[in-house]
Amino acid sequence: MATDTQTTTTAAHTADPGDSRLSGRAKLVLFVLCAAQFMVALDFSVLNVALPVLGEDLGLSRSALQWAVTAFALPSGGFLLLFGRVADLYGRKKLFLTGLAVFGAASLLATFAWDPASFLTGRAVQGLGAAIIVPTGMSLLTTTFPEGPLRARALGISGTLLSLGFTVGMLLGGVMTDTLGWRSTMALLAAAAVIVLLLAPGLLPESRNPQRPRLDVPGAVTVTGGLLALIYALSTAAQRGFGGADVWGALAAGLVLLAAFAVVESKAPAPLVSLPMLKRRTIAWGNIAGLVTFSMMSTVVFVLTLYLQETLHLSAFRTGLVFGIQGVASAVAGMYAPTLIGRFGARRTLVGSLLGQGVFIAALLGVGAESGALLATVAVSLASMFHLGAIISYGVTVTSGVPDAEQGLATGLVTTTQQVGITIGIPLLGVLATTRASLLDGVRTVLAIDAAVVLAAALLVAIGLRRRTA
Missing domain, CATH: 4.10.860 (DNA Excision Repair, Uvrb; Chain A)
Incomplete structure (x- = not known):
């Protein structure tokens, strides 16, 4: 088995650490790791539009449909830190492959579910597989690609595909449910897991903490x-x-x-978590920035979905197109974010991205009861561009300067922040939109708070990271 040092040396042979160009083999490694992350991101959203049909088919009541989402979210968020550390100790590649196998088997169970219990069991085990795949995949990425422009580019591609996974899932879920039925969405995930599982063993290097302290x-x-x-x-x-x-x-x-x-x-x-590590400015403030950007942007998507469908009466398909354009904007941001990080440093890019996200969320306050679809499309797309810039730069900020032996822990913190951020934004703020007498007033209230939180975070992160030079 290769040690962390050996893994980094192998990566160094794929390209000059000061260069952002990827060799042919490095591209294949990156493809496998990003495909796994994309698959997990897809799972978060592909089933959402299928829930009513799924409920009728399996006999899940409307009040019980939330468990189709919660059953996945509980283990996928709850076990991230644990599996990130286990991977450090016992082998990241080995655990990554295990996670793919678990995820694929659970997707098959969900595909052929015969009652609510079997379906929810499949979803829960899918979440467990995701909790293994996400931190191990991220730590394999950061230990395989050396710190500098090469890692920034790899994280940029990974972040872009992560964002696209959520967007594509919303569009693909509707199309597949209408044409092939809801079970096809789960079958797609099973097929994706099998493909990645077949490609990964021959491409990915093994890495672990050679000291192997007790868990x-x-x-x-x-x-x-x-x-x-x-x-x-x-x-x-x-x-x-x-x-x-x-x-x-x-x-x-x-x-x-x-x-x-x-x-x-x-x-x-x-x-399991080194408290001195949490005291590092880059890790503490980087994760705070990640928590804010994920929680606030997920809330924006939630309230805009309500606004577009219930206030402007757009169809689900046309609403999906709005967020499809958002996905394209995110892809553009993913291409240029690493260049900005290389030119201005991760700290400045992170702060600038938070500022941009906050400004364009504030621009959404101009939406009205009769029109606003165009403004919503443009503003949410630009906000998403800055959102993805924040995702990539906060990932670079948190993992920079961390020894390879602790990369699983650092990336576990990154992915835990993502999951918790996605989870807390909607219940904390979304309820304000749904409980107001006027939905439009509720949406504007949420957007105003959202923008203020992001802009305040930009200021605090700038102060907190002011001594960092990068």
């Missing part, structure tokens, strides 16, 4: 339990509001477990 079991239990409880509470609140005792109970349990995790990590001889 921090108490830390793993408290952080996983805390994240599971927190994601359950916020996912349920997104569907039913914050009035339920189970929501508040889970929220309290999550906060207590995460507090216990901090205490455990301060005393553990081989902690």
Whole structure:
């Protein structure tokens, strides 16, 4: 098995670390890793438009449909940090392949589900596979491509495909459900997992922490339990509001477990999360920026979907086209973000991206009851361009300067921030749009708060990272 040093040396032979050009083999490695990330991103959105049809077919009530999403979100977010660390210790490639196999098998189970229990079991195991694939894939990327322009370009391509996965999923899910049925969406994911699983073994290098310290079991239990409880509470609140005792109970349990995790990590001889690592400005402020950009942009997409369909009465297909244009804008941003990072540094690009995202979210305040589709299309597309710039630059910021032995932990933090951000934005702000007497007033309120939070984050991140030179 190759050590982390050997892995980095292998990557260095694919290209000059000071150059952003990729060799033929490096392109294949990047393709496999990005295909896996794209597949997981697709899974987040491809099933959304199929939920009503799925519910009728399997006998899931309208109130129970949320579990088709929650069953996936719980393990996919709750186990990210744990599997990121396990990969550091026992081999990233090995665990990555395991995650692909788990994800593919679970997708098949969901495809041929015969009742609600079998379908939800498949979704939960899909989420477990995603929790393995995402941090191991990201750490394989950051240990395979050396720090500098090459890694920035690799992260740029990965971030672009991650963003496109969400957008393509919304469009593809509707088309496939109408023509082939909802089961085809799950079959597509199973086929994708098989293809990546066949290509990956011969292309990916193995890497792990050669010291292999003992796994921090108490830390793993408290952080996983805390994240599971927190994601359950916020996912349920997104569907039913914050009035339920189970929501508040889970929220309290999550906060207590995460507090216990901090205490455990301060005393553990081989902690799951190194508290000194969290004190690094790049990691702390980078993840704060990531949390804000993911949570606020997911909320924008949610409230604009309501606005376009319920206020402007656009069809689901035309609404999907609006977000399809957003995906194209994101792809353009993904091509140029690494160049901006190379020219201005990750810190300046991150702050500038947050500012741009906030400004164009604020521009959405101009939408009205009679018209606004064009403004919404242009503004959300430009906001998405800056959003993707923030995603790529915060990934570069967090993983820069981190030893290869801790890349699984660093990328686990990155992906956990993404998942938590996607999860918390809608229940925290989206409820303001749905509970106001006027939907348009609610949408504008949410957009105003959203823009203010992003702009404030840009200022705080600029101050927090002011000593960083890159």
